[in-house]
Amino acid sequence: MSTSPAHMSEARRYSQLRAHLSYLKLNDAFEALPRVLDQARGENLSLTAALERLLEIEVEATESRRLAARERFACLPEPWTLSDFDFSAQPGVDEKLIRDLATLRFLDDASNVLFVGPPGVGKTMLSVALGRAAVDAGHRVYFTTAAELAAKCHKAALEGRWKTCMRFFAGPRLLIIDELGYLPLPEDGASALFQVINQRYLKSSTILSTNVGIADWASAFGDATVAAAMLDRLLHRAAVVGIDGPSYRLRHHQNHADSLRQGVNARVS
Structure with missing residues (x-):
């Protein structure tokens, strides 16, 4: 054919x-x-x-x-979004401010966000939710704890990779530093944290969550000069979100326990 x-x-x-x-x-x-x-x-x-x-x-x-x-690069610890946060369960959170931050306008002028409050009130969840929004919007985001950041910087200094490490932390459009103040930083930890924040100053945004009130940073980090310099750069362009309410996490666990108890009682009756 x-x-x-x-x-x-x-x-x-x-x-x-x-x-x-x-x-x-x-x-x-x-x-x-x-x-x-x-x-x-x-x-x-x-x-x-x-x-x-x-x-x-x-x-x-x-x-x-x-x-x-x-x-993958962001290393966000949970898949949380802002819709997962129950504002009615945490009246200490300014919902209007959080929703404005979720527009990501703060990234345009390299502003920072500080979540300050006791453990369990939702600081990490809100930080991750904003990070998730930034990832979805096409921005490069990286999540770390303050202790992990200090450890990576210390290791890099010992191995002669300090400049490479600083370039890495300078790179993301949004850097999230969680749990500042929960664990004591090593001797050079506060200095390393300051240098990371200093090189991002007026260039890229940082979200930082801490259980240490701003007035107590000098005593908490053991170096008043470094603490003051760090705060000066962080607060120059920043939204400070103070959360002073009940533990969001404990309330969730309590609600879960109550649901289980009700289920057991229903089966017994």
Whole structure:
């Protein structure tokens, strides 16, 4: 059976198109090409509409991969979003301020956010929720605890990688430093934290959560000069969110325990 020149030409074009997609590493478009061509014939799509549909598949796949990469880099400890936070359970939180922060406008002028309050009131959850919003918006985010940051800086100094370590912490558009004051920092920890904050000053945003009141930083970190310099840079452009309410975490555990108790009582009765 013979094949007409027109059919041979279409076959060659199809083969060449697949080769082009493969060469350009448009792998998702490569895989979707047969399906899109079938849809184009079945739905009588124009050439422009078919091409747009094919490239849309590639763009969505690329963005999905980039989002996954940003999520891996961010190291957020939980998948919390702002919708997970129960503002009615924590009246100590200024909901209007938090929702304004969730617009991420503070990233535009490299402002900082400080969550200050006792353990369990939701500081970490809110920090992670804002970090999650930034990741979804396409920003580079990194989460660490103050103790982890100090340990990484100390190790880098011993191994002669101090400048590399500083560049790493300077890189993210948003750096989240959690649990400042929960554990004592090593001797050079406060200095390392100051240098990280100093190099990000007026360039990138930092979210910091702490159980230490601002007035007590000097005594808590053992170096009044470093503490004052750190606060000067953090507070120059900052939203300070003081949370002085009941433990959000303990309330959650209490509600869970009450639900279990009610279930047991219902079965017994």
